[in-house]
Amino acid sequence: MQNININGLTGLKYAPDHFDRAAQEILLAKIRKIIEEAPLFQPAMPKTDKAFSVKMSNCGPLGWVSDINGYRYQPKHPITNEPWPEIPATLLDLWKEVAPAAPEPEACLINYYETGARMGLHQDRDELTFDAPVVSVSLGDTATFRVGGTSRKDPTKSFRLNSGDVVVLGGEARLAFHGIDRVLKGTSTLLKNGGRINLTLRRVSPMP
Ligand code: MD6
Ligand code: FE
Numbered sequence: 001m002q003n004i005n006i007n008g009l010t011g012l013k014y015a016p017d018h019f020d021r022a023a024q025e026i027l028l029a030k031i032r033k034i035i036e037e038a039p040l041f042q043p044a045m046p047k048t049d050k051a052f053s054v055k056m057s058n059c060g061p062l063g064w065v066s067d068i069n070g071y072r073y074q075p076k077h078p079i080t081n082e083p084w085p086e087i088p089a090t091l092l093d094l095w096k097e098v099a100p101a102a103p104e105p106e107a108c109l110i111n112y113y114e115t116g117a118r119m120g121l122h123q124d125r126d127e128l129t130f131d132a133p134v135v136s137v138s139l140g141d142t143a144t145f146r147v148g149g150t151s152r153k154d155p156t157k158s159f160r161l162n163s164g165d166v167v168v169l170g171g172e173a174r175l176a177f178h179g180i181d182r183v184l185k186g187t188s189t190l191l192k193n194g195g196r197i198n199l200t201l202r203r204v205s206p207m208p
Contacts, residue, residue: 006148007149009173011172012168013170015168016164018164018165021190024164027139028139030088030090034057034085035110037085038057038063038077039077039080040110041079043066046068046069046070049067055112058077059086059087060084061075062074062107064126073126087201091201095135102132103207107202110199111199112195113196115183115185117183121146121156123175127204129203129207130174133170135166136201139163139190141188143180144159144184145158145167147173147177149176149177152177156177158181
């Protein structure tokens with residue numbers, strides 16, 4: 001696990017190749033199963049109702065959703081109205097390893113990027129606590145990840161996230177602005193039809 005210094009903030013960590021190919025395939029098979037139960041849906045921006053270019057699903061007791069009414073966490077899938085599937089054990093183990101002091105994660109957001117999809121600069125701040133980090137896993141095509149500071153105006157740096165890489169935004173970097181500029185087509189053979197999946201594990205409620 002490497003510490004990455006951007007704008008002097010501590011708490012941004014990067015573990016290239018944390019999951020090897022075999023582990024990526026096992027994790028992907030689990031995510032496919034989750035998506036069969038909890039299909040990808042098309043989120044939209046609050047107020048404007050403009051569609052995201054990314055499709056989403058979730059696992060865990062809570063899932064992050066966005067629609068015309070706002071961003072929020074909810075216990076059920078917005079279309080099927082069923083509870084979200086459980087978070088795979090591999091991801092709970094990852095959380096224990098990188099966030100040993102934090103209570104267990106309650107939400108795992110699944111983002112699916114087809115070619116051309118991107119994610120604008122944002123902060124993850126819909127949680128009720130920022131004490132726990134957000135932990136991300138990338139699968140499939142390489143993406144360029146941009147990270148700045150806690151103000152949108154702070155300078156940013158970008159680096160590539162490859163399949164199997166893990167990023168942790170914790171400590172001072174927990175509220176750093178970040179986004180995905182682009183997904184580089186044909187850079188991985190993990191997903192049959194190309195594209196990229198990003199998993200982000202979050203703690204939503206304060207310590208019990
Ligand atoms: C993505 N990631 O990699 C988008 N958020 O597709 C995020 O938005 C993110 O990688 C919080 C912490 C780590 C992340
Ligand atoms: Fe994020």
